Amino acid sequence: MNSSSKVASTIVKTAAPIMLGAAVYAFGLLYFIIPNQLMEGGVTGITILLNYAFNIPIFLTTLLLNLPLFLLGWKVLGGRQIAYTGVGIGALSLFLWLFERMIDAGWIVTFSTEHDFILASLYAGVTLGLGLGIVFRFGGTTGGVDIVARILGRKFGWSMGQIILAVDVIIIGASLLYIPREKILYTLVAVFISSRVIDFIQEGAYAAKAFTIISDDAPQIADLITAEMDRGVTLIPAIGAYSKQAKYMVYCVVSRQEIRRLSQLVKSVDAKAFVIISDVHDVHGEGFRQT
Known part of the structure; x- marks a missing residue:
């Protein structure tokens, strides 16, 4: 195809x-x-x-x-x-x-x-x-x-x-x-x-979800999220316990309407990325509730 x-x-x-x-x-x-x-x-x-x-x-x-x-x-x-x-x-x-x-x-x-x-x-x-x-x-x-x-x-x-x-x-x-x-x-x-x-x-009781993404292509994923979704992204330094290799984790919080879109973006860069999706009880900051 x-x-x-x-x-x-x-x-x-x-x-x-x-x-x-x-x-x-x-x-x-x-x-x-x-x-x-x-x-x-x-x-x-x-x-x-x-x-x-x-x-x-x-x-x-x-x-x-x-x-x-x-x-x-x-x-x-x-x-x-x-x-x-x-x-x-x-x-x-x-x-x-x-x-x-x-x-x-x-x-x-x-x-x-x-x-x-x-x-x-x-x-x-x-x-x-x-x-x-x-x-x-x-x-x-x-x-x-x-x-x-x-x-x-x-x-x-x-x-x-x-x-x-x-x-x-x-x-x-x-x-x-x-x-x-x-x-x-x-x-x-x-x-x-x-x-x-x-x-x-939407498989969740809250208005937002936190994505933690572990991938060798973390910087590329972060750049794509920023460009395509206009969401803030954080790169967190990490070391694999088994491989002992330094890499980055991607952390991003999105609204429930954006869950599918973000998942697709991650897969488009790295289909084998390890992705953790967590419930977010309260979100303050740009793009969410301002305090």
Whole structure:
């Protein structure tokens, strides 16, 4: 297999799961969230509010709101970091449109309840978390606030988590104008369950992971991480107990969305590198939370 075929194969193997995750997420929105007048955070929350207030199809507002953010992200962050976000945005808009047509045609009967909203919020959280977890695991996002958070994080060093949380609070708070308070409380249940499922899919309960990489090509790996991911890297001198040879270890902390990307970069330089991935309970500094 030549290099172009390998690149095409890698793109397909990454884009297909992102599209699958976007489909699951879109299904959860239309099957559980909207029929029960629940909410969601981020740009998706804005699209849902517009749907409640003016009955605008959410596939349309999802595309229109995310398109300028995507173009801004492409300019500021670069094509390599934002490419799979474009796949996520496009797939989400497509599947929202497709499922809306199927619901209108009666091919899908949504889950709507008058009393058991806790069941609706639980299943909504699981479905949305599963979809987003798959998207994140393969290096994509569904756009929106994630792009804004990355840009502000790079410009000002603000934590992505803090930015996303602040926007979610504003949007969910604004939804009080259109839906009852108890629906907001059920929404918070769905958001909490969704976050736990995302963590489970990502194989970790924390927002960051520490990589310790032992390789004879450690300097090259460190340079590649710095160039491709814009993450700080530390080279730690070490001596092999068996070989007695001096070498370096690479230490780097990344967000959960970047786990797969960093693993791929390491393998591209040294397929036999010894890699340790550890949970990080709290991270302070550039690219994470500032103290």
